[in-house]
Amino acid sequence: MKPKLTEKLSLLTQLIKLAKVDREERDLEYDFLLILAERLGVDKEQFDQLFNDYIEFSPPPMEADRILQFHRLVLLMNINKDSHKSEKRLLQMTGVVMGLNPVAVTAILEEMRSNENMVIPPDRLIEIFKVHHN
Helix, strand or coil: CCHHHHHHHHHEEECCCCHCCCCCCCCCHHHHHHHHHHCCCCCCCHHHHCCCCCCCCCCCCHHHHHHHHHHHHHHHHHHCCCHHHHHHHHHHHHHHHHHCHHHHHHHHHHHHHCCCCCCHHHHHHHHHHHHHHC
């Protein structure tokens, strides 16, 4: 089932919120988000408008889609290899709002710090969620 446009915009809005939480907008983050927007079928004009508009965050209904979105957030947070405490807090809160297991979210954030480039491969991320499945 493909996400509706409002769900896609909601997901992108949450990613933009994470990118802006450290009060520094970086070209690398913008480029990453634009690529995601294009893959979701959101054109550049709609994407750019999201930086000014507020769209209420509504997590995807399927857990697998929520985990995918969480992984996107983790990738975005680490794209500049300089994650701030505020980004980690927002990521942790977002995981809870998404209905993801808070123990799994914490485990991912902790393991992320010990990995090279702070990246967690998708299969490892899924494995952590499986171990802590509700």
